[in-house]
């Protein structure tokens with residue numbers, strides 16, 4: 001258990017935090033994500049889910065924390081290219097093993113998980129393999145990009161719920177602070193593919209688009225985060241070589257796009 005979690009912490013002291021490295025987001029969260037939390041990062045295509053997740057992991061690796069990116073949607077070679085757009089990215093983070101990128105489709109092949117619909121025993125095999133990765137890598141920060149691509153292969157809602165519960169238990173047992181990427185359509189009205197995922201996680205970042213005077217802006221909101229008070233205000237996100245910059249925005253002339 002982290003030091004900040006102990007009963008001996010002085011009154012008013014927050015739980016131990018896992019700083020995202022995105023300064024304004026850490027300020028909203030009073031220092032960062034409460035360590036050990038699982039957070040859904042929901043948003044439509046191009047809203048910055050992968051970029052935010054990469055920044056979170058690079059920052060962790062820079063602090064000496066083992067950081068693991070499980071990629072379902074993009075080959076890891078492409079992710080490395082994306083990371084190069086950040087001034088603060090150093091390839092040594094990967095060569096030193098602090099930042100570990102895993103291609104999940106390659107893993108599927110190795111495990112023989114080639115059915116369109118995953119059976120319960122295949123889901124179990126995947127979870128066991130994931131647990132093995134966590135034990136071996138001693139990862140403190142984990143990203144699964146995306147949960148949607150994985151959940152897509154689990155057809156029944158009760159199986160998705162069961163998968164989510166087991167996944168949360170495994171991540172909690174290893175004290176990982178985790179971002180689960182959720183791909184949703186614009187204006188989807190829910191935060192995940194099946195709608196059960198957001199109920200199980202500890203936190204939820206919602207990324208989206210908003211139109212202002214003909215421009216489409218990226219926006220971010222912290223919808224939920226167990227273990228800390230936080231603002232639920234909407235922030236405008238700017239992607240820059242020094243990372244994501246957030247600024248509170250005035251709603252004048254702004255329309256939600258989802």
Ligand SMILES: Nc1ncnc2c1ncn2[C@@H]1O[C@H](COP(=O)(O)OP(=O)(O)O)[C@@H](O)[C@H]1O
Nearest residue numbers: 044045046047048049050051052085239240241
């Ligand atoms: N450092 C950066 N500076 C400017 N634009 C960026 C940067 N990093 C990513 N982008 C752009 O942001 C967009 C969204 O990125 P991405 O994180 O892949 O979205 P999502 O994962 O939500 O689909 C892409 O079009 C990408 O080119």
Ligand SMILES: [Mg+2]
Nearest residue numbers: 049050051145
């Ligand atoms: Mg992405």
